[in-house]
Amino acid sequence: MSLKKDKWEMPYKPAKEFKKRVAYFSMEFAIHQDLHIYSGGLGFLAGSHMRSAYELKQNLIGIGMLWKFGYYDQQRNEDQTLSTNFVERQYDFLEDTGIEVEVQLHDNPHVKVRAYKLKPETFGTVPMYFLSTDVEGNDHLSRTITNHLYDANELTRISQSIVLGIGGAKVVEALGGADIYHLNEGHGLPAFYHLRDQGVTKEQMVFTTHTPEKAGNEERDGRHLNRCGFFGRVLSNEELQKEMIHGGMINYTISALRLAKISNAVSKLHGVVANDMWKGYHGISKIIAITNAQNQKFWQDDKIKKAWETKDVDKISSRKKELKRKLFAEVEKQTGKKMDPDALTIVWARRFAGYKRADLLLFDQERFIKMINDTEKPVQVIWAGKPYPMDYYAIDIFNHLVRFSKDHKNLAVLIGYEIELSRMLKLGSDVWLNTPRITREASGTSGMTAAMNASVNVSVNDGWIPEFEKNKKNCFVLPEGDFQKPVWEQDEFDALNLYDSLEKDVIPTYYKKPATWQKIVMQGISDVIPEFTSRRMATDYYKKMYNI
Structure with missing residues (x-):
């Protein structure tokens, strides 16, 4: 894919060994206490990565979601037991980039996605772009897609993956494109399908799998995902058959492993577990171990x-x-x-x-x-x-x-x-x-x-x-x-x-x-x-x- 309309702005000249342009997609980032867009370890890991990429002068940007209500505020009931509370967040330190792209969600081909930038000097990270569908011109349901991190509604969760994946990929394209597209966990899988259709090669796509837990390896009905716009276009039955497993399902992790040139587990032991978990599926990439770390x-x-x-x-x-x-x-x-x-x-x-x-x-x-x-x-x-x-x-x-x-x-x-x-x-x-x-x-x-x-x-x-x-x-x-x-x-x-x-x-x-x-x-x-x-x-x- 040729780079165009180059708006890829770094606050430094990238170090020679880190000059490749990388777009890093994650559903959550724990950057700072005041930016409530994370739930746990995946976000803490991604936040530390963005900080260290900045310290090392890497040519990398982060692509995430601007969750209107975050994950939730943890409070107590009268007897001190757990209460969940959702409070609308506003962040005056984020900059409206003016970049607005459209994605197709279900029967709506024109859902607007706007990108907001976290500048490097704010919290000491590489440039980061957070996506929101709470945009004027979207219908009410579309505006609520980016309300809650890991929304319990299945259709909303699918829509969130499409916004992060396809919306995020289109934002990167508007910035001039990347040499490498990195999915941190399978949530942003639609990015790989969209990019493949845009001429991005397998050599440009890499993937990190984070968990052996079933809940972390989403699996949904392939025909349903096709109707929802998950693949960026409607796949033919023949095309869809090639992507499905288990009698008609799409497993986000397996699909990402197949589309990526190389993938990684997040510890040496997890590398053994992951290779054993997915060894029976044809066409998956090599899974190496790169152990997670913190800043x-x-x-x-x-x-x-x-x-x-x-x-x-x-x-x-x-x-x-x-x-x-x-x-x-x-x-x-x-x-x-x-x-x-x-x-x-x-x-x-x-x-x-x-x-x-x-x-x-x-x-x-x-x-x-x-x-x-x-x-x-x-x-x-x-x-x-x-x-x-x-x-x-x-x-x-x-x-x-x-x-x-x-x-x-x-x-x-x-x-x-x-x-x-x-x-x-x-x-x-x-x-x-x-x-x-x-x-x-x-x-x-x-x-x-x-x-x-x-x-x-x-x-x-x-x-x-x-x-x-x-x-x-x-x-x-x-x-x-x-x-x-x-x-x-x-x-x-x-x-x-x-x-x-x-x-x-x-x-x-x-x-x-x-x-x-x-x-x-x-x-x-x-x-x-x-x-x-x-x-x-x-x-x-x-x-x-x-x-x-």
């Missing part, structure tokens, strides 16, 4: 960084106590509970989903209560995270933890898990707890930023952890069970090993061997930087995906 400059506390660089263990310890007090002020504000900055503080905080097992500590309540009631070696636990607003199982787990914590002064469940609270928890925790069922957490990056901030990972050996872990030297890792066993047996195995690890290793080391604890803290920081920073990741994408 050090954005996430790491400056004083902890300086103390680590000078190997000043005492300064890290004193700074940690300051940061714990800041976190505990938030705990008291939300729950009325006063926590002790000298006590071992365990944090479980991430997107709430059943397989992540926020409630694993409660598997044997009697044993857990005995642990947290030990006055000689006190333990405090804080949970935080956002369930998907229609995931009633995850919401029930959240509410169960709320009710359980009411009876214990050293347990708390926080709301408002967004960038600011996430940072506060990572800075204020002693232990960052990670308990997904093995093979189901493709990467999981929160433990990386926790380690940067002198928090010790206690984790199952899943996602990125196998690439990082030196058990009892930079973290504590639980023994691996058989992931093919029934869920109940997996949970029992992991819970008992978690109690053993806490009772025999983690808690005694913190209280009785403080020098050893600080050594583990320092080693954790040293091992996470630079290998698990997004400068490495953003460089890998050019080396292993874009430039090949």
Whole structure:
């Protein structure tokens, strides 16, 4: 595809090794607390990528969605259980580019999509373009497409993919086109179909798959998608047959894997899992591993960084106590509970989903209560995270933890898990707890930023952890069970090993061997930087995906 009408504006001359023009599509980006267009890990990852691309002077732009109501505001009901609230957002720091394109949605061939620009100087990212259908001239239903991130209505979700994919591709075309089009997860799949029809070759399309979870690998009826305008034009029956699997379905991940020249999983273990998952489908691209990472400059506390660089263990310890007090002020504000900055503080905080097992500590309540009631070696636990607003199982787990914590002064469940609270928890925790069922957490990056901030990972050996872990030297890792066993047996195995690890290793080391604890803290920081920073990741994408 020839480049035309060149409006591709970078705030710098791109570095030689990063000169290829790349358009990076993602349904969510966690850039800044004040830009509420993200839900969880996918957004945090994409936001860090945009920051590191800017720091490295890469010739890359971001394409996302301008969600009018964001994901949701996490609030409480009268009994402190979870309440979801949707508030309209306005962002005066975004610039109306004047770029307006049209996409066909269902029977409407003229749905307008307008692009708004986030300038690099605002938050330190590459130029980013956010798409909205809340545009004068669109009918009411069309204007609501970009209201809610991951809308529960199936037709709206399909429309959102078309807006991100085809609308986003047309915006890139209006900017002059790209050398490489990168889909971060399958949500923007229509981009690949549109681009193929415009003469963009397979060599210009790359794809990242993020999860082995079924919900993250959307699959919908092919004929229905065809009627909705998913492919950018109406495919003939013969054309559609070539795209469908499972008796008439379109799997977004499989289609993206087939259309891309190369794809990547987001950790080495996920690379093994992903290749095994999709090996039976013909025509898919090679799947390599590029492990997810996070932006050090954005996430790491400056004083902890300086103390680590000078190997000043005492300064890290004193700074940690300051940061714990800041976190505990938030705990008291939300729950009325006063926590002790000298006590071992365990944090479980991430997107709430059943397989992540926020409630694993409660598997044997009697044993857990005995642990947290030990006055000689006190333990405090804080949970935080956002369930998907229609995931009633995850919401029930959240509410169960709320009710359980009411009876214990050293347990708390926080709301408002967004960038600011996430940072506060990572800075204020002693232990960052990670308990997904093995093979189901493709990467999981929160433990990386926790380690940067002198928090010790206690984790199952899943996602990125196998690439990082030196058990009892930079973290504590639980023994691996058989992931093919029934869920109940997996949970029992992991819970008992978690109690053993806490009772025999983690808690005694913190209280009785403080020098050893600080050594583990320092080693954790040293091992996470630079290998698990997004400068490495953003460089890998050019080396292993874009430039090949």
